[in-house]
Amino acid sequence: IAHEEALFFEDILKKEINEDREAHGKRPLKEKDDDNAAPPSSGSGGKKEKTVKESTSDPESGWFRKGEHKNVFAYAVQTACDKNGWILGYSVHPGNHHDSRTFKALYDKIKDIGIETLIADAGYKTPAIVKLLIDDGINPLLPYKRPMTKKGFLRKYEYVYDEYYDCVICPEYQVLSYRTTNREGYREYCSDPKICAQCPTRQLCTRSKNCVKTVLRHIWKAYEELADDAR
Numbered sequence: 001i002a003h004e005e006a007l008f009f010e011d012i013l014k015k016e017i018n019e020d021r022e023a024h025g026k027r028p029l030k031e032k033d034d035d036n037a038a039p040p041s042s043g044s045g046g047k048k049e050k051t052v053k054e055s056t057s058d059p060e061s062g063w064f065r066k067g068e069h070k071n072v073f074a075y076a077v078q079t080a081c082d083k084n085g086w087i088l089g090y091s092v093h094p095g096n097h098h099d100s101r102t103f104k105a106l107y108d109k110i111k112d113i114g115i116e117t118l119i120a121d122a123g124y125k126t127p128a129i130v131k132l133l134i135d136d137g138i139n140p141l142l143p144y145k146r147p148m149t150k151k152g153f154l155r156k157y158e159y160v161y162d163e164y165y166d167c168v169i170c171p172e173y174q175v176l177s178y179r180t181t182n183r184e185g186y187r188e189y190c191s192d193p194k195i196c197a198q199c200p201t202r203q204l205c206t207r208s209k210n211c212v213k214t215v216l217r218h219i220w221k222a223y224e225e226l227a228d229d230a231r
Contacts, residue, residue, distance in 0.1 A: 008104060009128045013185050013219075020181045020219050029183060052096075062094030078106040088113065099123035107132070117141050127185070127220035130227045140227045154204050159215050168215045172199055176215055186216040 018028040053063040055073040064074040074095035080088045089109040093102040103124055117139040125142045133140040147156040159176070160169045168176040168189040174196075176189040193211040196202055206213040218224075 013128070016219055017181055017183070017185050020187070024178055024181065026180060060094060062096030064095030076102065078102050080106055080110050100126045100129060103129055104132070111136060111138075125224070125227070127218045127224055131220045131223040134223050134226060139230055141230055142227050144228075144231065152204070154201070156215075161217055161221075168217070170205065170213065172201060174199075176213060179214075181219065185219050187219060189215045189217065 014029075021028060053073075055061050058073060061073040061075055063071060064076070065071050066074070072095075076093050076095050076097065077090055078093065078099070079090045082088055089106055091102065091105040091109065093105070099121075100123060115138050118133055119141045122143050122145045125145050130140050130142070149155050154171055158171045161167075162169055165175075166178055170176060170191065174191060176191045179188045179190045181187050191206075191211075191213040196206065196211040196213060199205065202211065
């Protein structure tokens with residue numbers, strides 16, 4: 001089920017990524033051929049292998065962290081309730097699957113019951129889920145999710161997106177221009193290294209050797225902003 005959910009979002013995203021690239025004068029991304037791909041090389045350029053624990057007696061379960069020091073093989077139950085606490089639907093998943101990955105299986109069971117507003121915790125606040133709800137005419141009511149910023153660096157909200165000119169303005173009022181839309185669905189906006197090299201606050205912004213600051217903005221970010229407005 002989780003694989004089908006991933007493919008659902010992946011197919012829609014792939015189509016809109018190429019539409020976004022074409023709108024910016026870029027070529028569509030080529031399809032990846034995983035079966036014929038060369039094996040990953042060693043070093044930072046290669047794709048790292050991931051080890052996943054699997055139960056020998058119950059392989060459909062997932063390795064779940066329970067508290068700070070205990071890990072067990074378990075399942076997670078996704079549950080939807082109405083405002084009175086009555087259960088409207090549920091779905092069962094391996095314990096190591098994130099809420100955002102398991103959402104659609106539950107959503108498909110309840111989406112036709114006449115939902116006006118769907119309230120969920122921050123684990124469900126992803127561009128794909130918010131877009132799905134808004135496109136279906138449902139108001140997503142989700143909590144504030146603090147941006148993950150390294151200590152000692154400027155915060156992400158200090159870089160302002162200018163929708164009209166499709167660029168990002170940094171805290172020093174310099175323009176970061178569109179460069180590309182990557183496979184993950186993020187537009188990359190990059191600074192001018194000649195300007196950044198002379199910037200008095202560069203150490204708070206970027207410490208890259210080439211003096212380039214890159215800001216990422218998902219192509220569905222506007223949907224998240226609509227959810228923020230609703231909150």
